[in-house]
Structures are given as structure tokens and as C-alpha cells.
Amino acid sequence: MASLCLSLHQTLNPSAAPRARPLTLSFPRSTTISLRPSTKRAATVTTRASYTPTPAIERVISIASYALPFFNSLQYGRFLFAQYPRLGLLVEPIFPILNLYRSVPYASFVAFFGLYLGVVRNTSFSRYVRFNAMQAVTLDVLLAVPVLLTRILDPGQGGGFGVKATMWGHTGVFVFSFMCFVYGVVSCLVGKTPYIPFVADAAGRQL
Template sequence: MSLNPTPATDRLISVAAYSLPFFNSLQYGRYLFIQYPQLGTLFEPILPFLSLYKSVPYASFVAFFALYLGVVRNPSFSHYVRFNSMQAVTLDVLLVVPLLLTRILNPGRAGLGFKVMVWGHTGVFVFSCLCFVYGVVSSILGRTPYLPFVADAAGRQV
């Protein structure tokens, strides 16, 4: 049995790819951060990276297309990198759905609709954080992470 370890550059690119949906999902955690301010201390180490990311106009848009066109559709990258990048892109696209639902349904600032929105945003944030941690740890170990709801769609695109 021969081991074919994943190169360090492939691991690094895969880890970086998962930062796109993670940074874009932080907006969904605002209600959780208001309720539990001490939770914010876990995210303090990434604040300089987040500030840099948010300071560049259209950074999310540019990063999305750079990842999709520059990595996923580039056959010079390994399947491992392209699959992880496609999972990150798919997860990032899915993060738009709760935002659209919130804008369409307009739950207001109180009542049951607001509570459902807060629960939904918190659920999306927790799910995204778990996907980020799972994706990063798997990528560091050189294993291919299979994210729920995302891996099948990513596999079809690569």
C-alpha cells in the first residue's frame, strides 16, 4: 500500500478557500454575539483578516469569482483543491438564501417572525462555522471533507 500525501500547497489553498464562506457567514452570528458577548472573544484573532477583507470594495464578489474561475475551473490544480474550492463556493452561494428570505418576508423587529429569523440566522451561522472547522481540519490533515448538502453539488461541478 503506497501513501500519496496531499502536497502542502494543496492543503493551504483548500484552507484558504473555506475562509470565503466563513467570512461571509459572520453576519448571521450577530444575534448570537449580542446574546453571548463572550463568544466574540473566540473570533478576535481573525478580526485583522476580517477588517482587511471588508475594507476592500467588492472583496466578496472578487474572491468568489477568483476562486471559481481561477481555481475550480483551472485544470492545472489538483482535483483535491478544485473539489474543496467548489465546496466553498457552493457554501458561499447557499449563504445568500437566508438573506433573500429575510428581505422577501421582512419579519420586522419583534414577534414570532423576528424570533424565527433570529433562530434561522443563528442556525446558519453555527452550521457555517462547523463546516469551516471541519473543512479546515480535514484540509490540514490532507483528507477530503464532505460537507452535508454541499458535497454532492460540488462533486457534480468538478
């Protein structure tokens, strides 16, 4: 009977009824990700490379090697010197050495085999010297090709055009040889390795 009265009292008076607790949902705390770069500096690793200059004696031998193809290419410049005599002043300083070179019988063959057997195939020399010597030898062989073609084809039989073609060809060969000589000498003076197009690849395969 008492419980019935209590139930009736709660129905008639809702404020007297016990209040239900509100439903709460709890979420974990969000994690904040900072996109700011770290203030710590990354450790830097410094590598020092040692540079060893090319010895002077190796530079001298390399420069002397390029004199061989240049001396043998002077014959191609006769048409150019005949047309422009003042260009002879460029090679006038080497006339004493050139006269000494030509005074030796078969100087071209002696210098060629001496350079190839005495320097290129001599492993006591550094690769720098051997490469320059082999490049000079290869260039000297290539410079002999126009002479052989001239003797075989005999362009004089072609009339005026054949003579002009010979003059242009010889002049072009001499200019190319002169540029290679200057490039090789300047590179060796500063201790760098000159790389003549096509010639350097052929020379490198022989070492």
C-alpha cells in the same frame, strides 16, 4: 461297473467325496479419505499501496477557500454575539484578516469569482484543491439564500414571532457555517477531503 461301485462308495462314505471349495467374495479395498487440513500453508500475496501525502500548498489553498463562506456568514452571528459576548473570543484571532477582507471594495464578489474561475475551472490544480474550492463556493451560495428570504418576506412585519424566528434562523445558519469551517480546516490540515452533507454532492457534480 467300476464307476457304479465308485458312486456307491461315495454315497455310503461321504467323507471320501471331494470337498467343495467355499464361496468367497472379494471386494475392492476401501479408499480412506482424510479430513485433516493440509499442513501446507497457502501462499499469501502481499500488496503494498503507496500513500502520497497532500502537498502543503494544496492544503493552504483549500483552507483559504473555506474562509470565503465563513467570512460572509459572520453577519448571521450578530444576534448570538450580542447575547453571548464571550463567544466573540472564538473569532477574535481572525479579526486582522477579516478587516483586510472587508477593506477591499466588493471583496465578496471578487473572492467568489476569483475562487471559481481561478481555482475550480483551472485544471492545472489537482482535484483535491478544485473540489474543496467548489465546495466552498457552493456553501457560499447557499449562505446567501437566508438573506434573500429575509429581504423578500420582511419578518419584521410579523411582530415578535417574526423577529424571534429571524434570530433563531440566523443563529442556526451561523452555527452551521462555523462547524463547516472548522471541519474543512481540520480536514485540510491533515490532508483529508472534507465532505459536507448535500454540499459535497452538488460540488462533485460540477467538476
